[in-house]
Amino acid sequence: MTRVRALQLVLVGGAVVVLELLCRAGIIDRFTMIPPSEMLLALAHVVGTEPWFWPDVSYTLGNLGAAIALSVAGGFLIGLLVHALPRLRRVLDPIFTSYYAVPTFVLYPLLIVFFGIGPASLIVLGALFGIVAMIVATVTAIDRVPRVLLKVARVSRLGPVRTALLMKLPAASPHLMTGLRLAVAYSVIGVIAGEFILSTEGVGRRVALAYNNFDNQTMYALLVLILGFAIVVNAVLGSLEQALHRRWYRS
Amino acid sequence: MTARTRWLDYVLLAGGVWLAWVLLFQWAGPEALSPPGATLRRAGEYLASATFWPHAAATAVAFAYACLIALTGGLALGFALGAHRLAGQVGEPILSSLYSIPKITLYPVILLVFGLGISAKVAFGALHGFFPVALFTIGALKNTSPVLIKTARVLRLAPLATARTVLLPAALPEIVTGLRIGFSATLLGTLIGELFASDRGLGFMLIRAMEAHKVLDIMALTLLLFGFATAANMLLLAVERRLHRR
Numbered sequence: 001m002t003r004v005r006a007l008q009l010v011l012v013g014g015a016v017v018v019l020e021l022l023c024r025a026g027i028i029d030r031f032t033m034i035p036p037s038e039m040l041l042a043l044a045h046v047v048g049t050e051p052w053f054w055p056d057v058s059y060t061l062g063n064l065g066a067a068i069a070l071s072v073a074g075g076f077l078i079g080l081l082v083h084a085l086p087r088l089r090r091v092l093d094p095i096f097t098s099y100y101a102v103p104t105f106v107l108y109p110l111l112i113v114f115f116g117i118g119p120a121s122l123i124v125l126g127a128l129f130g131i132v133a134m135i136v137a138t139v140t141a142i143d144r145v146p147r148v149l150l151k152v153a154r155v156s157r158l159g160p161v162r163t164a165l166l167m168k169l170p171a172a173s174p175h176l177m178t179g180l181r182l183a184v185a186y187s188v189i190g191v192i193a194g195e196f197i198l199s200t201e202g203v204g205r206r207v208a209l210a211y212n213n214f215d216n217q218t219m220y221a222l223l224v225l226i227l228g229f230a231i232v233v234n235a236v237l238g239s240l241e242q243a244l245h246r247r248w249y250r251s
Numbered sequence: 252m253t254a255r256t257r258w259l260d261y262v263l264l265a266g267g268v269w270l271a272w273v274l275l276f277q278w279a280g281p282e283a284l285s286p287p288g289a290t291l292r293r294a295g296e297y298l299a300s301a302t303f304w305p306h307a308a309a310t311a312v313a314f315a316y317a318c319l320i321a322l323t324g325g326l327a328l329g330f331a332l333g334a335h336r337l338a339g340q341v342g343e344p345i346l347s348s349l350y351s352i353p354k355i356t357l358y359p360v361i362l363l364v365f366g367l368g369i370s371a372k373v374a375f376g377a378l379h380g381f382f383p384v385a386l387f388t389i390g391a392l393k394n395t396s397p398v399l400i401k402t403a404r405v406l407r408l409a410p411l412a413t414a415r416t417v418l419l420p421a422a423l424p425e426i427v428t429g430l431r432i433g434f435s436a437t438l439l440g441t442l443i444g445e446l447f448a449s450d451r452g453l454g455f456m457l458i459r460a461m462e463a464h465k466v467l468d469i470m471a472l473t474l475l476l477f478g479f480a481t482a483a484n485m486l487l488l489a490v491e492r493r494l495h496r497r
Binding site: 012033090100108188192196204 | 256257260261263264279282283284337340341342344345347348351352353354355356357358359360362363364431434435436438439442443446454457461464466469470472473476477480481483484485488
C-alpha cells in the first residue's frame, strides 16, 4: 500500500513539475497558464490581502451547505417514495439516467425570475443538480438491503419503525453515503456554475471577473482553491463510504 | 406486468408532468415559465425551421468528435490500468479524484488554451466523458471472476486471446454501463462548451435565448435536448440490459 502511495505521489508530483517547467520555459505562455508555484503564491496573496476573499468564500459555502442539505433530505424522501411505488420507478428510470446529460443550469435564468438574484436561486440550482443523484442512490440503497436482515427483524418481532431504524437504515448506509458524496459533488457544480453565469457575490463570480479582466493570477489562485476543496471533500467522503462498505459487506 | 399497463404508466406520467407543469405555470407566471402546449409547439417549429438544423449539425459534429476521443481514450486507459494490478491501484484513485472535480470551473482554462470554436467544445466534451469510461472499464476488469482468468491460464491462452475471448465478454456489460454514462457526460460537456465558447450549435442557441430572456425558446430547446438525451439513453439502456441478462 505504501508503495502505491509513493508511486501516486511521484506521478502527481511529476505532472506538476512538468507543468511548471513547460510554463517556465515559455512553451505554455503566461496568458494561457501561470506556473503552478505562482498559482500557490497568488492564492496566498489573495487569502492574505484581498478584503473580498472571506465574505465571498462564506457566501459560496453557505449556499453550498443549504443546497446540499436540500438535495440530500429531498432526495432521500423522494427516493423512499419512488422505491415504494415500483410502477412509478420504472417510468421515471430513463428520466433519472439521462438527467445528467442535460445542462440543468440553462434553467438558471428562469430561477432568477422566480427567486431573484441572490442565495435562493443559487441554492435551488445546486439542489436541482444534487437531488437526482441522491434519489437514485436511495433507491439502490434500499434494494441492496440483504433479505436475511429483514428475516432477522421478523424473527426478532421488530415493528416496522424499529426494522427501518435498526436494520434497513444501517444496512443501507454505505449506498446512502455514495448518494451523499455525489450530491455534494453535483451541488458544488450547480452553485459554482450559477455564480459564474450571474451573481453579485461568491467565489464563482470572482473567477468570472478575473477571467474577464485577464487577471490570470487571481483566476488560477481561485481555481486551485476550488479544485483542491472539491478533491479533499470527495476524498474524505469517499474514505467514509469505503469504511461503511467494509463494515457492512465484508467479503 | 403487461405491455398495456406499461404504456398506461407512461401515459399517466406524461399526464402528471403536464398537470404539474400547468400548475407551476399558473403559480410562476409567463415571466418564469412557458406553458406546456406553447413549448411543444415551439419545439415543433424548431424542428421544422431551416435555421435549426445547421446548429444541430454543428453540435452533432462536435459531439461525435468528443465522443470518439472520450470513449476510445477512456477504454484504452481503462484497459491498460485494469489489466495491470499495480497500475490500477496507483491510477484509479487519481482518476476518480479528477472525475470528482467540478469541471465547469475549468472552462476559462479551456478557453485560454483552445480559444473560441469547435476545438474548445470538443475538448470540454471529451474532458467530461473520458473519466467515467476509464473508471468503469477499470472496475469491470477488476471485478472479473478469478475463475475465468485461471481457466484462461489453464487453457494457455495468449494475453491477447485472453483479453478478446475471456476478459472482454466478461467485462462487457459493465463497460457498456460506463460507455452510456460517458455518452451522457460528453453530451453535457459539449453543450456546456457551446454555452460558453461558441458561435454556433444548440448550446449557442440556448445562451442566446438566455441572454435575450426568451423563456419559451429556453424551455423548448431544453425540452428537445432532454428528449434526445432520454431517447439515446433508453436505447443504450436496452442494449445494456440485454448484455446483463446474458
